[in-house]
Amino acid sequence: MNNYVLQAEDVAIHYGGVKAVDGVSLTLEKGQIRGLIGPNGAGKSTVIDAITGRRRLTRGKVMLGTEDVSALGVVDRRMRGLSRSFQRTSVFGQMSVRKQVELASHKMGVSDSAADADAVLEELDLRPLANVIAEDLGYGEQRRLDLALALVGHPSVLLLDEPMAGLSVQESHDLAHHLTALTSRRDVSVLLVEHDMDVVFGISDVVTVFELGRVIASGAPSDVRADPRVREAYLGSAA
Amino acid sequence: MSIQRMSLNTLAALVIGAVIALTVSSGTVLSLLTQAIIYAVFAIGVGLLLRQNGMVSFGHALYFGAAGYGIGIILQLGLMPAELAIVVTLAAIAIVGLLFGLVIVRVPGIAFGMLTLAIGQMFFLTASRARGLTGGADGMSIDWPSTLFGISQSVLLRPANLFMLCWIVLVGIILLLALLLRSRFGSITEAVRDNEERARFIGISTLLPRAAVYALSALVTGVGGVLSALNTGFISPESLHWSLSGMTLMMVVVGGYKALWGPALGAVVYFLFKDILGDYADHWMAIFGIALITVIVFSPTGIAGALQKLRFRHQATPAKAAVSSH
Numbered sequence: 001m002n003n004y005v006l007q008a009e010d011v012a013i014h015y016g017g018v019k020a021v022d023g024v025s026l027t028l029e030k031g032q033i034r035g036l037i038g039p040n041g042a043g044k045s046t047v048i049d050a051i052t053g054r055r056r057l058t059r060g061k062v063m064l065g066t067e068d069v070s071a072l073g074v075v076d077r078r079m080r081g082l083s084r085s086f087q088r089t090s091v092f093g094q095m096s097v098r099k100q101v102e103l104a105s106h107k108m109g110v111s112d113s114a115a116d117a118d119a120v121l122e123e124l125d126l127r128p129l130a131n132v133i134a135e136d137l138g139y140g141e142q143r144r145l146d147l148a149l150a151l152v153g154h155p156s157v158l159l160l161d162e163p164m165a166g167l168s169v170q171e172s173h174d175l176a177h178h179l180t181a182l183t184s185r186r187d188v189s190v191l192l193v194e195h196d197m198d199v200v201f202g203i204s205d206v207v208t209v210f211e212l213g214r215v216i217a218s219g220a221p222s223d224v225r226a227d228p229r230v231r232e233a234y235l236g237s238a239a
Numbered sequence: 240m241s242i243q244r245m246s247l248n249t250l251a252a253l254v255i256g257a258v259i260a261l262t263v264s265s266g267t268v269l270s271l272l273t274q275a276i277i278y279a280v281f282a283i284g285v286g287l288l289l290r291q292n293g294m295v296s297f298g299h300a301l302y303f304g305a306a307g308y309g310i311g312i313i314l315q316l317g318l319m320p321a322e323l324a325i326v327v328t329l330a331a332i333a334i335v336g337l338l339f340g341l342v343i344v345r346v347p348g349i350a351f352g353m354l355t356l357a358i359g360q361m362f363f364l365t366a367s368r369a370r371g372l373t374g375g376a377d378g379m380s381i382d383w384p385s386t387l388f389g390i391s392q393s394v395l396l397r398p399a400n401l402f403m404l405c406w407i408v409l410v411g412i413i414l415l416l417a418l419l420l421r422s423r424f425g426s427i428t429e430a431v432r433d434n435e436e437r438a439r440f441i442g443i444s445t446l447l448p449r450a451a452v453y454a455l456s457a458l459v460t461g462v463g464g465v466l467s468a469l470n471t472g473f474i475s476p477e478s479l480h481w482s483l484s485g486m487t488l489m490m491v492v493v494g495g496y497k498a499l500w501g502p503a504l505g506a507v508v509y510f511l512f513k514d515i516l517g518d519y520a521d522h523w524m525a526i527f528g529i530a531l532i533t534v535i536v537f538s539p540t541g542i543a544g545a546l547q548k549l550r551f552r553h554q555a556t557p558a559k560a561a562v563s564s565h
Contacts, residue, residue, distance in 0.1 A: 052440070074439045074440060075439055075442055075443070075444050078439075078440055078441065078442045079442050084440060086437070086440075090434055090436065090437040090440075091434065092429070092430050092433040092434050092437065092438075093433050093434070094429060094433050095426070095429060095430065095433065099426060100430065103423075103426045103427065103430060103441070104441035104442070106423065107427075107441055107442040107443055108441075108442055149437070149440075150440075152441075153442075
């Protein structure tokens, strides 16, 4: 019996003849951060869509804990603890910060949703902005709100699609710090798609490298960095 | 808005209505106002769909006319007492609205508008052709009994009383909707409207809330239809025609849909325009069109939006400074 919180087995997503993702397997242990890197179009976001149920699988299956969730929709997977943030910030523009985070928490069936929401806001330094309407927030703040919406209701797995995109160096450093703190404090495992190599190699426990819809390398950050195939395919001489 | 503020506003609105009913002695003016208030109810239904779902319907006349036809046919066939006929008709409108809603709210944007138009016109044609049941294009008169809810018709149809009845219904609907939208249902539908995809990812099943808003807006429009049936005692296919839906949409835009009461204000403005300008110009619609364009350009949130902005500027200048200074 393994103790993976998330397991994708031979996941494939084809659009007509295009094989966006073609037989990807990956796992996530409790409290682990797995970085997912690869050139543009390698299928990273599609894998996240596949795992969260936004795209239907052509083949393969997704296990959340011991349950096969492959046939479930987005809402059911979220209710079972599979949560995500978005590459392009996705919040509720006309609602105040607290109202939407509290709503998300309530929908997750948290009995004291107000307290849960406040705790998450506190954790992400959003407490002072609780009454601000989301569209009036700065971009970095909206990214944190996006993360807050994914964090309420104590999900077991968090899939982050380029959470640092568009942030300043300082902001992404702060967010990386938040992420590592969160995994231990909130007992959540993270699958992190990110372009910022320093962040990925800095905070991930394991790193998986994608190319053309397939995994070409996987392992500890130092091993992956040293892998000649990875260097050739993706990192180039800069690594 | 706090419950206290709401009850205060409701009370004030009822007093205003009573003052109008008591002081306006001209029957013509009162019946004009009554008509405006009936369309205000209609417009609030259309505005609710736009406000909570972000959807524009070109076919809500369907529910306005269906109320009259429902009651008219039931009374003609003598199936049940008029009071029950009203309740049954409204319940049927809500159910049909929910069933239609479950199908058509899945369709995004302009295609949704076209679907509502198509469905509405389908019923318009059906009513026009079904001569045996509906009187076809000539319409049918509604055989209201001599007493309704224990009040005799002659009392009920006195202009001041009918106006007051419509006014109370209008105020009641706005109050109930305001209460409903304060609840969890309000935030859920707002979330779905703002960002449907994200709503799913925080665990909201989005279809039912959207369909429920559609059904609710159909029901509110249906209430307007009942009042109209009471007011005119007559129903014809024109009440189902898309041009009526379009007219109500103009009221919603002019009044503004961000505030619940905006569409009602739009309806009143529309009828005042129609009455005042209609005396001077045959093509008063052209003038109203210019007014419509002016409102859209200078205050996209309508007259209600402009009024709210004015009030906000007066009241909240210090509070706003405090927010932006942190």
